[in-house]
Amino acid sequence: MLQTLSISNVVLIDRLSLTFEDGLCVLTGETGAGKSILLDALGLAMGARAEARLVRKGTDKATVIASFECPADHPAHALLEEADVDSEDREIILRRTLTQDGRSKAYINDTPVSASLLRSVAESLIEIQGQFDQRGLMDSTTHRALLDAAGEQSHQTATLAARTLELWNRWQDCERTRHEAEASLEQARKEEDFLRHSVEELDKLAPEEGESEKLAQQRQRMMHSEKMVQALNNCLAALTGGDGAMNDDMDSSSAESLLLSAQRHLGDAMTTAGDDLDPAMESLERSAFEIQEAVSHISRYFSELDADPQALQEIEDRYFLLQDLARKHRIDPDQLPELLEQLQNRLALIDTGTDALQELDQKAQAARALYEDKARALSAARHATSRELDSAINAELPPLKLEKASFVTEITTSDDPYQWNSGGLDQVAFMVSTNPGSAPGPLGKIASGGELGRFLLAFKVVLSSVTPSGALVFDEVDAGIGGATAHAVGERLARLARERQILVITHSPQVAAKGSQHLQVAKASARGESGDEITRTSVTPLSEAERLDEVARMLAGAEITEEARAAARTLLGQ
Template identity: 50%
Template structure:
């Protein structure tokens, strides 16, 4: 939920810090007091378009910071982590700064972020509904996921997604096999020649490096022999290093028992040195004997190395990839020789995977159609009290026949449609309903879908516009009921709605120091009574209005 909102230098607001709670949060005030500025400021933090007009005149910049208290596994935290940012364990904090030229910068948990990411997070955190500017449910692209969540179709969705991946992979294998077979048929003569040539060459992985090392050793054989001979001569000079170490060792061993162990380490070191010298000399001799000085052998190594490199250049692969190339060309040749039997096997597997996907998608469709009927009936029950008794809500589930329209979520397109006049065909929400009707449709839908929607905060901007009496009471009752499931912020001019609030703020505008400023004040019970009475009676609050306010407040649960 939205935990706090801090606003600096936005239009008429110079400095404002608001702290919100769960439940129904009501904002009221005179027309023009600045309630829309609050929503504009919140929109900035949620990644909406920045405009220069939002920066308070005479200031260097406007800034808005919104903090959200979320569950550890909320989709917004997952999105932040996917972007390589620290989601932290506390509040998720979105911050936006706008300059007087309209340019802006964004931060997530004090880490620089794109405005695009801010907008994605905003869509997962807050949904705004009003007379003229709405989102979320008006986007047909979201309707299928909303219906699936409402129906709890998580298992069928997972099954369909898995079946779609299997089918897609099988079709990809068929496509690749067909291309390979067609290519093999076009290049059959070349293919047979290449296979025969590589088979005779018999390349092995790692062979190039070994041949190159042998060639280098053979090319420098005489220098290597000369150097190793000189090393041996140096070791054998005089009586030899090993003999000198052994002589010194014998001299020390004769007196060791008289030195109380003080020569033990020296004796051990000399003994090791003598053995290492002997081992080193033997290794030099063995290595020298292994050096191949036969020029015919050098020619053979070079001929093999050059043949491998020539074949690699011819086929445009690395030398170490020649063995794998031979296997692949052999497979293509075998595909020709078995007359496409392997391809037919792949096609059978793809057809079976397609049927499995279709069965899973059909089960998903059945679940959606059943849920659509349930949702339509639930929404229909919400409409009459909202003065929409002649309206019809219909969830349209269209199953697509073109495989190009199929996907991991099945074959269906889902759209929420309404008709506000009897006999008129249902159409898109934002095309059929008027401003006031649209907001009430959104409220009815949200009342039915609250459990299925992960968005934790809903904002309703004057959802009660143009209605009063029993309809306003019904709007307030549904907002209050909805607030038991998610946090609801409502901007209202209706006393029936305001009386339902768990928390109440008043938005005011006043002149000070030759400047007009908007302020927002939390109302205690007494001030709340006065505000509801003002909403009932107008500028002059009468005792009758206060009594009516008491009646409304006492009647609210």
């Protein structure tokens, strides 16, 4: 629901802060008092087109802030989460600023957003009848979903629609798979000679994963084998003083010789020091063992070192062949085994592809049959629902002074598969006729302003349980009517207000008397500090006594009589 609306410097409003209650809120006032300005301001906060004319004369910037309370599962939260806008609280605050040069900025929960996101979020929170002609019931793309929602309880239309969507996606997946396989088979047939040559070439080479890097390392090692042999010999000499074997003739400067000498001297010292030098002796023993391990490893590597020129040539030939093939196919050498498998599969497709295509075609046909069967069941349910919906809405029209009008749900069912879609075989449009014998047409093009509001009211009343639960604003839905018709409008607005918050701008005392909250819009002029006349619009919440006088004014005009007050008491049920 709309909780608060704060307006600064919008046309005749300098500063205004309104708090709204749940239920039916009525706004009344003299013609020209500024009721339409409130809607313009609310529309600005909802992302409507920003026009510089809305900025109050003599000020630099207009600001409108609308605060809404909505449950955690409201669709608005999903929109904000997708846009990475914080919405953890139940409150969503829309803010719009507009400067004299026509530039505007939009914010949601103090986060800068695009006007389109502001509009999308606002449209999920509140609907202003007559302000946005292409949304809600005026948007024909929503009619099919509304019809499905209306028929869920009696005909399970929404459930059938969900199942139809699921089967449509399955059918389309099968069709995509079949088309891709068909294209692959056609391409493979075009490239058959190339595939066979490439497979033969790769199969003969039999590349292995990681082989190129391994060959590169072997090649590098063998190319520098002489330097490596010399370096390893020097290393062994430093460690052992000779060929690495421990003997009494080893070089006294070798690592092993020095460690043995240190162990002997430490052993002599330990005869006097006892156990105190055990840790030192253990360290020397570990060092000797590590040196022996190093010698052993180097010796093994040395023995495996192959400096055979023929072996080097064989390694180089294979290494460069792998590189050449990889460049030919524009891949990494390590990907050659995977490429061979892919080419083999494509080659095999030429032999087995026809059978595979037939199998995929059968799957696609079966998926289409399931979709069509469910879509036709959905279509039948929609037609049944449309008859019930038309009857219910048409029953609401006579009390709203639309006794000559009629409402009809037009369903066009196509047998052309190219016209089918995820929503089934049907196109749905809500149509109206305002005079007997005239052809039905789109709601927004056939009905006049007052008629349009009452058509929408009838529709909202009938579908109150399935239409979105955001706040709903009616602008003079009672225009051109009075008496029993105005009473019928007021009664239906009050009925709607049991399900959702309703705001209505009205000139009808019968409608105003139904409100649970009454706000009076007034305009007053005064001299400013500069002597210029300044006109301001104000909005005042009315007490019970003030409300009585306002309804009496609406009944009697400028002069409020006791008879008008008595009639107002009757309307208000006081």
